[in-house]
Amino acid sequence: MTAALFYFIACLTIISALFVVLNRNPVYSAVMLVFCFFSLAALYVLLEAYFVAVLEIIVYAGAIMVLFLFVIMLINVGKEIAATSIIVKAKVLPFVLVVLFSLNIILLILWRNEGLHQSNTISSVGSITAIGQALFTKYLLPFEIASLLLLVALIGTVYLAKKRVS
Structure with missing residues (x-):
């Protein structure tokens, strides 16, 4: 059941x-x-990396997609898009769906008895403790450099926004 859900x-x-x-x-x-992004978060949940799944939803599906949509709305690309033929879309979509569904069925038939085997080392990868220990021991310097880079970007944004207002 878990393998079928994973492949789906x-x-x-x-x-x-x-x-x-x-x-x-x-x-x-x-x-x-x-x-x-939401389907990737579902895959993380299947791998029992709940913290990584929540981060995927909050950071990527939330913050970054809002940023993408603001950029898309600001540049107003709706008028520049060439109209694509509905006939081409109607032929490509079912073909892609049939191919992927067929591959899914073939994989389920071939590896039906194996299932998803999870080792003990993988289960600790997505835990909050492992991420915290890695960030503040092995990757402390890159973590601090990234935080300084984000601080400089924030100060630059405030400076540019304040300069335009006054």
């Missing part, structure tokens, strides 16, 4: 990622990217 969510992730790349409308691409 993985196929959903691949399909949504293909729609992100192949869609000409950037707003629809952004919506499909949000769906892709």
Whole structure:
């Protein structure tokens, strides 16, 4: 059951990622990217990395997608998009879905008895303790450099915004 759910969510992730790349409308691409992020979070939940799944939803599906949508709305690309033929979309979508569904069925038949085996070392990767220990021991210097870089970007943004207002 877990293996079938994993393969189903993985196929959903691949399909949504293909729609992100192949869609000409950037707003629809952004919506499909949000769906892709949520399906990745579901894969993290299946791997029992709950903290990483929550971070995926909050950081990527929340903050970064809001930023993408603001940029898309500000540059107003709606008028510049060439109208794509509905006939081409109607032929490509079912083909992609049939191919991915067939691959999913083949994988389930071939590896039906194996299942998903999870080792003990993988279960500690997504835990809050392991992430905290790695950030503040082995990766302390890159973590501090990233925080300084974000602080400089924040100060620069405030400076530029204040300069335009006055």
